[in-house]
Amino acid sequence: MEAVDNMIDARWLITSEHKNTVLENHALVIKNGIIKDILPTQQAITLYQTKNIEEYANHVILPGFINTHTHIAMNLFRGYADDLALMKWLNDFIWPAERRWVSHEFVYDASRLAIAEMIRSGTTCFNDMYFFLQATAEAVDQAGVRASIGITAIDFPTAWAKTIDEYLEKGLEFYAQYKNHARIRTTLAPQSIYTVAEPNLEKIKKIAEDNHLRINIHLHETQDEINQSLAQTKQRPIRRLQNIGLLTPDLIAVHMVHVNEEDLEILKATRPQIVHCPESNMKLASGACPVVTYQNLGLNVALGTDGAASNNDLDMITEMRSANFLAKLTTHNPAALPAIDTITMATLNGAKALGIDQMTGSLTKGKAADFIAIKLDEIETLPLYHPASQIVYAASRNQVSDVWVAGKQLMKNRELLTLNEEEIKAKAIEWEKKLLKKS
Numbered sequence: 001m002e003a004v005d006n007m008i009d010a011r012w013l014i015t016s017e018h019k020n021t022v023l024e025n026h027a028l029v030i031k032n033g034i035i036k037d038i039l040p041t042q043q044a045i046t047l048y049q050t051k052n053i054e055e056y057a058n059h060v061i062l063p064g065f066i067n068t069h070t071h072i073a074m075n076l077f078r079g080y081a082d083d084l085a086l087m088k089w090l091n092d093f094i095w096p097a098e099r100r101w102v103s104h105e106f107v108y109d110a111s112r113l114a115i116a117e118m119i120r121s122g123t124t125c126f127n128d129m130y131f132f133l134q135a136t137a138e139a140v141d142q143a144g145v146r147a148s149i150g151i152t153a154i155d156f157p158t159a160w161a162k163t164i165d166e167y168l169e170k171g172l173e174f175y176a177q178y179k180n181h182a183r184i185r186t187t188l189a190p191q192s193i194y195t196v197a198e199p200n201l202e203k204i205k206k207i208a209e210d211n212h213l214r215i216n217i218h219l220h221e222t223q224d225e226i227n228q229s230l231a232q233t234k235q236r237p238i239r240r241l242q243n244i245g246l247l248t249p250d251l252i253a254v255h256m257v258h259v260n261e262e263d264l265e266i267l268k269a270t271r272p273q274i275v276h277c278p279e280s281n282m283k284l285a286s287g288a289c290p291v292v293t294y295q296n297l298g299l300n301v302a303l304g305t306d307g308a309a310s311n312n313d314l315d316m317i318t319e320m321r322s323a324n325f326l327a328k329l330t331t332h333n334p335a336a337l338p339a340i341d342t343i344t345m346a347t348l349n350g351a352k353a354l355g356i357d358q359m360t361g362s363l364t365k366g367k368a369a370d371f372i373a374i375k376l377d378e379i380e381t382l383p384l385y386h387p388a389s390q391i392v393y394a395a396s397r398n399q400v401s402d403v404w405v406a407g408k409q410l411m412k413n414r415e416l417l418t419l420n421e422e423e424i425k426a427k428a429i430e431w432e433k434k435l436l437k438k439s
């Protein structure tokens with residue numbers, strides 16, 4: 001019998017692999033933070049030896065959610081300005097508040113608040129775009145989650161940097177500091193085509209190629225963005241990115257709400273990664289991303305919440321539900337985006353978008369043991385005919401009971417093991433008082 005670290009005996013197990021069959025009474029066998037095996041529990045106990053067999057008799061075990069688009073430090077702006085159109089929201093509220101408040105300390109406190117919220121809702125990895133990257137990385141390092149942290153670049157000054165060269169210089173320093181970290185990846189993150197000029201996008205492309213980094217950008221989020229681009233250059237943003245050579249499978253295109261036939265032809269030929277943020281798009285009335293059209297073209301579509309200031313939470317369970325309902329509503333087809341495929345979108349597709357699907361995103365031999373348990377024997381999720389339906393259509397994030405990353409447990413029966421919940425709450429209230437006083 002081979003000695004292993006632990007064994008999770010799961011009533012149900014969703015792997016996000018193999019067209020997603022739900023396994024019953026299977027064990028997840030873990031050794032050195034890696035999934036050693038997945039097999040019927042009865043068989044596992046005859047092959048592997050461990051003192052740590054944990055029974056999850058009323059739970060479904062599944063890969064941790066991958067929130068593929070966030071601005072986690074915006075958690076401290078949650079509820080600060082709501083019910084506004086994107087450009088008014090940014091110009092009159094968010095950007096001035098960011099200029100006034102954002103600092104290393106702000107981003108660190110906000111990141112811990114956001115990561116605590118993410119762990120409590122089953123997210124084990126996120127893809128971020130913000131400023132003061134070291135502050136976010138410090139919080140990630142302590143919390144034990146995974147993150148892909150974007151080197152944000154924008155043509156106007158912020159508290160983080162004054163010029164595009166300063167953004168990139170600071171970003172590359174960050175990359176050098178963290179490139180060997182086991183759980184932290186770096187991307188380049190030009191904010192959008194309307195805030196980063198084309199020569200600067202070319203500069204960013206060169207850096208990305210030299211360092212083999214993915215590029216993350218908000219794209220075709222609103223009709224205004226496209227109209228502005230047409231007025232200035234007679235070309236749509238997608239076409240302009242293609243001309244620069246940025247539209248490749250290494251581009252993470254966030255939002256992609258508005259597309260025409262010409263855009264779809266370009267996307268089909270260039271195959272960027274697409275990130276769907278349904279709740280942010282609905283709240284800002286940006287529109288509905290044509291997820292089913294993209295899937296029919298064979299494009300990878302991942303799921304993100306966007307920042308908590310435009311959502312207003314980092315809850316991947318409600319995000320799945322929104323994505324699912326919106327796909328059905330916009331196609332007038334109740335069979336669009338089945339529950340189990342929605343879970344794949346929130347897990348494996350996120351890992352593919354970030355280029356880390358060799359390591360995480362699904363439960364299979366050899367991948368990192370990044371997984372969660374959702375307790376389903378609650379009033380809200382009984383009776384139980386199909387665990388995937390129950391997760392997507394009925395469960396709440398409060399039913400996420402346990403979370404592990406690389407085999408290390410980060411939450412046990414709703415208790416955070418790596419972060420101090422009371423301290424994080426106290427800091428959030430401190431910031432709330434400061435922001436209220438000045439505004």
Ligand SMILES: [Zn+2]
Pocket residue numbers: 069070071218254306307
């Ligand atoms: Zn965003």
